[in-house]
Amino acid sequence: MTTGKKPSNGLSRRRLLRQAVATGAGPSRRTFIVGVPTVTIALAALSPIMAFALQPPRRLSESLPRFFTDDERAFVTSAVDRLLPADELGPGGVAANVPRFIDSQLAGPWGRGENRYVAGPVKDGPPTLGDQAVTPRATLYRTCIAALRLLPAGRSFVSADAAARDVFLKSLQQGEYESDQIQGKRFFAALLEDTVAGFMSDPSYGGNAGFAGWKLISYPAPHYDWTPYLKNDGRPLAMPVIGTFGPLDSYGLD
């Protein structure tokens, strides 16, 4: 996707404008105020619609909260790259920005487990009575990645080739790394579940970039009214994919 490429050197005109009109909290607010006259002058000669087209919104993912350290992000990215690889069917989880989705989900109340019942006593039970651990999901990621990175296979995971990473993930899934520090099966299940959610949720959450997940399955995005299509009978739909924020460009340049 051409809009997905960042300028390789220097600052493009688009990027200049984007910085000047960046909105949001923190330092960018100052930029915004200072930048207004310049942008106004720069765009004054253009029609309103053209000016709008030249000011694509800033990258959405920049405004999402973060949880991962650099090491954690690298680990999760290497895993997502195998859980949903780029292949002949199209882009994989990394190109769809899934690691960024997981990062922001873990940084929020859901990642902190604020919705769960965590009162004690904490006891083990059969899996069919549910996860009894009161550790929040974000902590599960942090402790498991840290402990796995102490193992030889975990230490080399990020730099390993695809086949070696597959072997490592399979072992994790099959419970071969379980220990007091590593709830490997639970971590693998969380990672896989979150990867699918990031690939298939609305891009406003940071993943499914370029609607990669929805395009894979020919999902046309939520629509308010399907009445005209009740007799479509499964034929391909000739319509652009439109998410909660609108068409692809409305999601910024991710």
Added chain:
Amino acid sequence: MATRKPAVDAVICGFGLTGALVAEALTAQGLRVVALERGSMLRTSTDFAPAIQMDELRFQQRHGLMVQPVQSTQTFRYEPSDEALPMRDIGAWQIGTGVGGSAAHWAGQAFRLMPDEFHLRSHMISRYGADIFPDSMTSQDYAVGYEELEPFYDRFEKLMGVSGQAGNLRGTIVPGGNPLEGPRSDNYPNPPLQRVKSTELFDKTAKSLGLHPYPCAAAHASRPYTNPLGVRMGQCTYCGFCSGYGCGNYSKSSPQTTIIPVVMRRDEFELRTLSVVTRILTDTMGKRATGVEYVDVSGATFVQPAEMVFICSFTLANSHLLLVSGIGIPYDAATGQGVVGRNYAFQLWGAANFLMVGQGYDPWIGAGGLGQIIDDYDCDNFDHRAVPGQPFVGGGYIGLFQYGNQPIGSCSPGTGKDAVWGSALKKQMTNYKNTLQVQSMGGNQSYKDCYLSLDPTYKDPYGRPLLRVTYNFKDNDRRMSHFLVDQCQRIGEAMGGKLLNRVDRSGSFDTTEFQTTHNSGGAVASATPDKGVVNKFGQTWSTPNVFVYGASQFPQTPGRNPTITVGATTLLGLDGIVKTYLKSPGAMVPG
């Protein structure tokens, strides 16, 4: 120190479907009514707008409209001798919170029960002999019969704007409807939803097998509709965001779209949200309720005095409130004595999933009630002696629904060691457009050792014991589930499907796997005080100014969805209250 509020005629605990019905009926009589709701106000215009609700991650995956375990949950165990553990996450069922309750996020499948269902036990014994009921099975007849309930079914369907096709109009079989249903006094207020390719295929195949398919009655307006209260509904747009979501188009029947706009305009009515009823208060003899105690969002405690108390929460919370308030005698599984918490039952949802090679559907198009159904295997519509193996009690509908399948849920990799990932998962995901599911909603019998009680260990945020669920699937119900899924498989294969997998209930109940929200019992409506908590009017046998509504009245779980019967039984109770109780308060049925 609790702040005492001015006394009112009636206080309602929980402002979902039954609470809204109670508020409407009593304020219409000029009574002063206060409703207390633990959750927030939820409006169609601002909370259910399509741009907000069409978000699978927030609402379906993260349960945006459900009560979170941190606020309210249950403990669970399989046997009375086990130690129960808390359900720390939302799993097997999804219970709503906020105005509208679970009737705001329900799918909208609008079934009446079969006439035989109301006297299941006596009917089955008369046809098959008493041996078909194991000693441990405590299923019993309902407190009302189909004929007595029919006028209230009719009223409720018109209130909800249900879309469907009558199959039996005053005894005459009508083509296109369900020929096996009980006689109806009138057709549905709206015609059925339009069919799609998948439901047409089920219809055609079921007919070719000699079965009797009909369009599921749906609580979605198939055309613009004004209900008897004057509330207008919009025509369903088949957006596919029903189960788990609020409807932003005023199409799905919910308290918001059918009742609440009227009640909120009445001077006699007051709604207090973010107010959790912690217990029902009784006089020193315990024979009469004096009102309720509740806690608001700031943590302040209030007393709301009232002449009548209505428990209108979800099934599980109804029993919980009775138990923590000491209303009625708690059920004792060891002796079989006591009533509160007795005859708790769940439901045995099952399915067979098929790959339709070379076919394509539009799975994003749908509505919660858009489906074709057969009742050939529900209730006693088939000879239970003719089933392979040992006969069982019960049955359920089988059908194909096009709900509107959202992408995350449709692309599940499975769980545990068998979960699929890598390129294999991506390939599996691409089956999204050519996978169909034939499903069954199997009923669930009640048993001596399946019940609700208070947990001795775990507490809720208000210091009350959590509700403890003691439950597992039993052999009778597992056999029924297996039989129903066999029929699903047979139909799906006749549709040309290649079987991908079956979901039937051969093992233990799994609290982590969403199945259905249809919990029943615990505060059963019974003909005599030893078999239930309330009489057919919903009035508690023990405390005649306390009333309990909901599927908690069901003595076992039917093989179909409960909501329409919940509405009809509530309207029947309110009709009795208006005609009898308000004129002469006291026990409406001699105990």
